[in-house]
Amino acid sequence: MSEAYRDIPWRNHEDLDRYAVKQNVPVWIGGKKVTADRVVKTCCPHNCYDTCGELVYVKDGKVIKIEGDPDHPITKGHLCLKGFANVQKINSPDRVKYPMLRMGERGEGKFRRISWEEAMDWMVEKIRSIQTAYGPEAILEYCYSGNREHMAKAVAGRLWNLMGASKLVGSFCLLSGVAGSVGTVGSQYTMDPQVWSQHAQTLFLVGRNCTATNPHIFPFLYRLKERGGKLIVVDPCATGVAAKADIHIRPRPGTDGALALGLIHWIVENGWEDRAFIAEKTTGFEELKEYVKTWTPEYTEKVTTVPAAQIREVAEILAKTDTMFETGYGQQRYSNGHQVQQALACLAAVCGSFGKPSANYDCISGMAFPGVTGFADGAAVSAPKGADIPKTRLVNIAAVARAIHEAKEPPIKGVISYRGGLISQQPDVDYTIEAVKSLDMFVTIEQFMTDDTDYADLVLPACHYLEQYGVHPSYWHNWNQVLVPAVQPPYECVPDIEIFAELGRRLGYEAYFPKDMTGLDWCRLLIGGQCDLDKAVSPNGPVRHTENWCPKVPYETFDTPSGKFEFHSSVLEERGKRFPGHYDPLPVYYEPDESIAATPELAEKYPLNIISQHPSFRTHSQYYNLPWIKEIEGPARVFLSKKDAADRGIADGDKVRIFNDRGELTDIVARVGIRLKPGVAEMSSGMWVKLGGSVNKLTKLVPAGPRDILAEDGILREYDPLLDGNTGSYFNTLVQIEKMEQEGQA
Amino acid sequence: MNTRTQRILYIDTRRCMGCRACETVCKLENDLPAGPRYTMVTEVETGEGFTEKLNFLPVPCQHCGDAPCVRACPTGAIYKRADGIVLTDGSRCIGCHECLLACPFGVPQFGANGRMTKCTMCVHRIDEGALPACAANCPAEAILCDTVENVSRILRERYGASASYGPFAAELQEAGR
Numbered sequence: 056m057s058e059a060y061r062d063i064p065w066r067n068h069e070d071l072d073r074y075a076v077k078q079n080v081p082v083w084i085g086g087k088k089v090t091a092d093r094v095v096k097t098c099c100p101h102n103c104y105d106t107c108g109e110l111v112y113v114k115d116g117k118v119i120k121i122e123g124d125p126d127h128p129i130t131k132g133h134l135c136l137k138g139f140a141n142v143q144k145i146n147s148p149d150r151v152k153y154p155m156l157r158m159g160e161r162g163e164g165k166f167r168r169i170s171w172e173e174a175m176d177w178m179v180e181k182i183r184s185i186q187t188a189y190g191p192e193a194i195l196e197y198c199y200s201g202n203r204e205h206m207a208k209a210v211a212g213r214l215w216n217l218m219g220a221s222k223l224v225g226s227f228c229l230l231s232g233v234a235g236s237v238g239t240v241g242s243q244y245t246m247d248p249q250v251w252s253q254h255a256q257t258l259f260l261v262g263r264n265c266t267a268t269n270p271h272i273f274p275f276l277y278r279l280k281e282r283g284g285k286l287i288v289v290d291p292c293a294t295g296v297a298a299k300a301d302i303h304i305r306p307r308p309g310t311d312g313a314l315a316l317g318l319i320h321w322i323v324e325n326g327w328e329d330r331a332f333i334a335e336k337t338t339g340f341e342e343l344k345e346y347v348k349t350w351t352p353e354y355t356e357k358v359t360t361v362p363a364a365q366i367r368e369v370a371e372i373l374a375k376t377d378t379m380f381e382t383g384y385g386q387q388r389y390s391n392g393h394q395v396q397q398a399l400a401c402l403a404a405v406c407g408s409f410g411k412p413s414a415n416y417d418c419i420s421g422m423a424f425p426g427v428t429g430f431a432d433g434a435a436v437s438a439p440k441g442a443d444i445p446k447t448r449l450v451n452i453a454a455v456a457r458a459i460h461e462a463k464e465p466p467i468k469g470v471i472s473y474r475g476g477l478i479s480q481q482p483d484v485d486y487t488i489e490a491v492k493s494l495d496m497f498v499t500i501e502q503f504m505t506d507d508t509d510y511a512d513l514v515l516p517a518c519h520y521l522e523q524y525g526v527h528p529s530y531w532h533n534w535n536q537v538l539v540p541a542v543q544p545p546y547e548c549v550p551d552i553e554i555f556a557e558l559g560r561r562l563g564y565e566a567y568f569p570k571d572m573t574g575l576d577w578c579r580l581l582i583g584g585q586c587d588l589d590k591a592v593s594p595n596g597p598v599r600h601t602e603n604w605c606p607k608v609p610y611e612t613f614d615t616p617s618g619k620f621e622f623h624s625s626v627l628e629e630r631g632k633r634f635p636g637h638y639d640p641l642p643v644y645y646e647p648d649e650s651i652a653a654t655p656e657l658a659e660k661y662p663l664n665i666i667s668q669h670p671s672f673r674t675h676s677q678y679y680n681l682p683w684i685k686e687i688e689g690p691a692r693v694f695l696s697k698k699d700a701a702d703r704g705i706a707d708g709d710k711v712r713i714f715n716d717r718g719e720l721t722d723i724v725a726r727v728g729i730r731l732k733p734g735v736a737e738m739s740s741g742m743w744v745k746l747g748g749s750v751n752k753l754t755k756l757v758p759a760g761p762r763d764i765l766a767e768d769g770i771l772r773e774y775d776p777l778l779d780g781n782t783g784s785y786f787n788t789l790v791q792i793e794k795m796e797q798e799g800q801a
Numbered sequence: 802m803n804t805r806t807q808r809i810l811y812i813d814t815r816r817c818m819g820c821r822a823c824e825t826v827c828k829l830e831n832d833l834p835a836g837p838r839y840t841m842v843t844e845v846e847t848g849e850g851f852t853e854k855l856n857f858l859p860v861p862c863q864h865c866g867d868a869p870c871v872r873a874c875p876t877g878a879i880y881k882r883a884d885g886i887v888l889t890d891g892s893r894c895i896g897c898h899e900c901l902l903a904c905p906f907g908v909p910q911f912g913a914n915g916r917m918t919k920c921t922m923c924v925h926r927i928d929e930g931a932l933p934a935c936a937a938n939c940p941a942e943a944i945l946c947d948t949v950e951n952v953s954r955i956l957r958e959r960y961g962a963s964a965s966y967g968p969f970a971a972e973l974q975e976a977g978r
Contacts, residue, residue, distance in 0.1 A: 085832025139825035270940040295818035682835035
């Protein structure tokens with residue numbers, strides 16, 4: 056029996072044919088030609104470097120096929136495996152189809168269907184009662200990068216501002232590195248890969264598993280290699296890109312910052328530093344030179360386990376050839392994550408790798424945070440003119456569970472969660488679940504029944520990104536395509552923007568959420584002032600950002616306080632006078648929070664450092680439930696070195712138990728091989744808690760710096776996203792692994 | 802068959818980096834559920850110590866010059882086209898699995914109906930002048946589909962002129978290129 060779905064009277068129905076690149080387009084499905092009603096251009100907003108251009112074929116209101124947009128100059132008509140799996144995802148029979156209210160206990164996953172009318176009434180009543188009992192700051196949103204486009208978060212931000220709710224800030228991905236980078240370099244840019252692939256002699260790639268997170272870099276990287284260039288990869292894991300490297304450096308996890316210091320030492324020791332660049336465009340070099348004196352190749356080997364000979368060899372290549380620095384985010388998923396990036400930026404500066412087509416430095420484009428740089432007018436959306444916006448407390452997402460546990464005056468009592476797996480993605484799952492259980496209201500807006508929905512009071516049916524608008528400029532390349540809905544939402548699903556707008560209207564803010572405002576109108580309000588929006592909207596696009604936002608060859612100048620690259624960071628030094636943390640003006644190395652060197656007693660019990668990469672199969676916890684993906688990915692597995700496996704009597708394919716004081720995982724399949732060096736294990740992030748494979752059962756809530764936000768329980772009055780950090784230090788996790796008794800054994 | 806003009810699917814393993822996009826683009830193009838897999842990326846570890854390396858080997862149908870499956874099939878359901886593409890006539894397949902026993906690559910797949918199915922080199926696309934879905938999409942540009950002659954020309958362009966990279970690097974360096 057098919058279920059009936061009700062019309063939602065307050066939904067904004069638009070004619071989507073206006074976005075058609077073409078109508079009545081023949082397309083192949085299963086070897087047969089089918090005529091699609093229209094094909095629409097959009098891009099993927101799943102928090103990846105590539106932000107691929109996509110062509111979406113629609114027939115009878117359904118997405119039937121997705122292809123890469125061949126006109127996209129970076130992604131060139133190619134998509135990753137997830138891109139195609141979106142057809143299975145958006146059409147999945149397992150979608151959340153209508154609002155559901157919890158019946159059983161939290162965690163049981165028992166719900167009953169309700170109407171949107173009832174859902175809205177329920178939320179309004181709950182929000183009002185929490186506001187009355189505890190005050191407006193007892194409400195908090197939880198939102199991250201599941202769909203990383205910025206528009207819905209900005210519209211929701213308008214509502215939170217009007218309500219005077221606590222405000223969610225920060226990141227648990229990469230803002231630590233950004234602090235280290237901004238502190239030395241100033242504003243952040245990236246150079247088009249078309250440029251460096253034609254000019255650089257060496258590519259120095261750190262902490263980025265490009266196979267999973269940046270597949271479209273490969274043609275550029277191969278172009279560089281075919282010109283005779285060298286690829287040097289720094290990664291504790293033997294990744295796909297490491298397999299293509301001329302030199303693969305494998306430091307002990309969490310010591311990339313030490314490696315950078317060792318490389319700087321050897322360059323300076325031999326007088327290979329770029330003296331002209333240092334004299335003209337930097338400050339503080341003498342101080343750095345003094346600090347790295349002790350970082351001899353031998354001492355660096357002791358800290359990092361990288362052979363001294365390899366350090367000498369690589370230092371010479373970096374200094375003597377035109378080197379492009381492409382730094383990823385893996386190296387900063389340790390409590391010293393800000394130091395790592397600060398040290399890498401200093402290494403690039405010592406080599407003179409700034410401001411040249413052949414030698415430059417990429418950490419992240421400022422387009423990653425368009426509201427901070429001003430490309431997006433966040434205030435126009437979130438703080439509308441004439442509205443009375445109270446200054447509220449801020450909650451840092453990198454310590455959100457701590458904040459929920461510890462917040463007083465008022466406590467946090469209501470959380471509305473969307474676009475992020477709170478339970479599966481935050482470190483220390485059990486601690487997060489306890490926090491969620493303490494809430495009076497936990498609403499999730501989800502596409503599927505996830506770990507989060509099991510603990511929710513109210514589950515709302517979310518839209519796939521192909522069913523809604525969005526703004527997601529890439530943080531790696533410099534091309535922009537606005538997201539438009541390819542299809543109308545199915546069932547009773549509602550785009551996030553419209554959910555927040557309707558909730559706002561029902562909470563009494565009708566004037567600020569006009570009913571006839573479309574998603575595109577909101578996008579225009581957000582970025583229309585800084586770009587010709589229509590050129591980036593299907594059937595048009597993508598467009599390159601203008602030179603003032605994204606110069607073709609960035610870093611010819613620096614906008615630090617001194618106007619130079621700062622080996623001695625004045626902004627970090629100043630910030631450190633005001634806030635607790637590790638604001639060192641120099642990239643002074645210190646061990647991660649948990650490691651064999653920092654916590655040797657703990658390492659006796661738990662000798663393996665487990666790191667959790669992003670797999671190519673999924674965007675964190677998304678796509679895990681799709682048949683195509685399950686078939687490729689197989690059961691949850693942990694990678695081990697041959698030595699660690701042999702020491703434990705573990706053979707490839709054995710089931711193992713992974714544990715520490717925070718939790719345990721059982722029945723994980725061991726994969727024994729060359730991917731890791733002894734002492735390191737790897738298990739991909741994002742597998743669902745309820746399916747038994749979540750590595751975050753083992754990880755610890757200790758955000759990387761520079762600011763020590765745990766000293767403030769993650770609850771802040773003031774926060775600078777460019778200088779304060781933070782990043783989840785997922786990778787400084789010590790565990791033990793043991794073989795499980797197989798069935799039939801004694 | 803003239804092997805120089807036979808159309809082949811060539812995997813440039815120097816380029817394949819294991820993203821597995823070929824697997825889902827194939828599923829979508831050929832409208833396949835979980836179950837039959839027309840291509841599959843295997844990961845092979847080689848070397849010891851500093852020579853340790855991960856290798857990625859996508860294995861679609863090799864459309865062999867002298868295809869063992871064609872010879873093994875007792876009903877003549879498998880055949881080779883003039884351009885070299887090996888195809889299956891599902892209506893003649895009796896599901897005996899002889900082709901699977903004969904295939905050195907484990908290519909033949911058996912779906913819910915028990916009949917053999919496999920990579921067709923996206924013959925429907927080839928016949929309209931387009932590349933197979935996996936070759937058209939590969940983000941690493943590792944999958945080539947063309948005649949033997951043309952594939953070999955592309956490889957010479959990629960690697961032949963480079964003195965520091967590719968299979969002939971040592972010889973080229975010695976020759977002073």
